[in-house]
Amino acid sequence: MTEETTGHAQSDLGALSDQELRGAEALRRIVADGIEAILRPAGFEPCAKLAWIRGAGELQHVVALLVRRGMYDVQWGVVSPEAVPFLWGRPAQRGDVGDAVLSGTPGTVHHPPAAQSFRLEPTVRLGAVSKISAGLSVDMGRVEQRLSGFSSRRELRTYLMANRDAKDRRDFVIPANLPLKLFVATALAIIDGDQMACGLLAETEHAMAPYKDEISTGRLERLRKGTQGLCP
Numbered sequence: 001m002t003e004e005t006t007g008h009a010q011s012d013l014g015a016l017s018d019q020e021l022r023g024a025e026a027l028r029r030i031v032a033d034g035i036e037a038i039l040r041p042a043g044f045e046p047c048a049k050l051a052w053i054r055g056a057g058e059l060q061h062v063v064a065l066l067v068r069r070g071m072y073d074v075q076w077g078v079v080s081p082e083a084v085p086f087l088w089g090r091p092a093q094r095g096d097v098g099d100a101v102l103s104g105t106p107g108t109v110h111h112p113p114a115a116q117s118f119r120l121e122p123t124v125r126l127g128a129v130s131k132i133s134a135g136l137s138v139d140m141g142r143v144e145q146r147l148s149g150f151s152s153r154r155e156l157r158t159y160l161m162a163n164r165d166a167k168d169r170r171d172f173v174i175p176a177n178l179p180l181k182l183f184v185a186t187a188l189a190i191i192d193g194d195q196m197a198c199g200l201l202a203e204t205e206h207a208m209a210p211y212k213d214e215i216s217t218g219r220l221e222r223l224r225k226g227t228q229g230l231c232p
Helices: 002-018 022-043 083-087 128-145 153-161 180-191 197-206 215-226
Strands: 020-024 045-048 053-054 058-068 071-079 102-104 117-121 123-125
Touching: 020 083, 020 180, 022 053, 022 071, 022 128, 045 117, 058 128, 071 083, 083 128, 083 215, 123 128, 153 180, 153 197, 180 197, 180 215, 197 215
Parallel strands: none
Antiparallel strands: 020 123, 045 053, 053 058, 058 071, 071 102, 071 117
16 A cells, blocks of 8 residues: 555544534434344343333343433443332332342443443544443443353352442442442342341341331332231
8 A cells, every 4th residue: 555545544544533423314224233243142132212121030130321411431230020019118119220139330240341431422533432432332241241240149149249349349330338228138038038137137237227218118118018927
């Protein structure tokens, strides 16, 4: 290749990267190239707007692209559908990352993340779209691998209770605080019919004693009802 042809090729690439896309088309390309290209081959399927789900034994893995005031943020979660009524007093909603009993972001799995958050203007340069997509594909690969480690309630419970610090600083955001983590572990044990739920309930009641809000008291009451017939 001559210097002249090399110069033309570089000029063409530069012009292509400067091409502008409407925001909706930019998002479509980012989702296709940065998220679905990684998650779909790994067994995830779209289940709601900008959310993907994968069945994993007793659990579900969920990845969501959340939109807040023009910002897009990736959140992942491990959902135990049977635990959602204990948490929220209602049935699980398929693909709702807010139902997760364990959740985080790409940045909690690997810091710094490649492209965990981004903003899209009404028009976006193709070069920026390609950069975001490339970063997200790296993040999605790491998240998918991390989620693949959870398929049963027992292993999730064991993982959670391996750390009893007041604030768990491992690779997740929720349930980092010990009272909520104890609550989740107790709920998972109740679902499994494991009498370890009895001791965990006592710990949870002690840890949650300072919390008098309606959500916390409702959660404790549902746990107590769940242990009836299980604990002596």
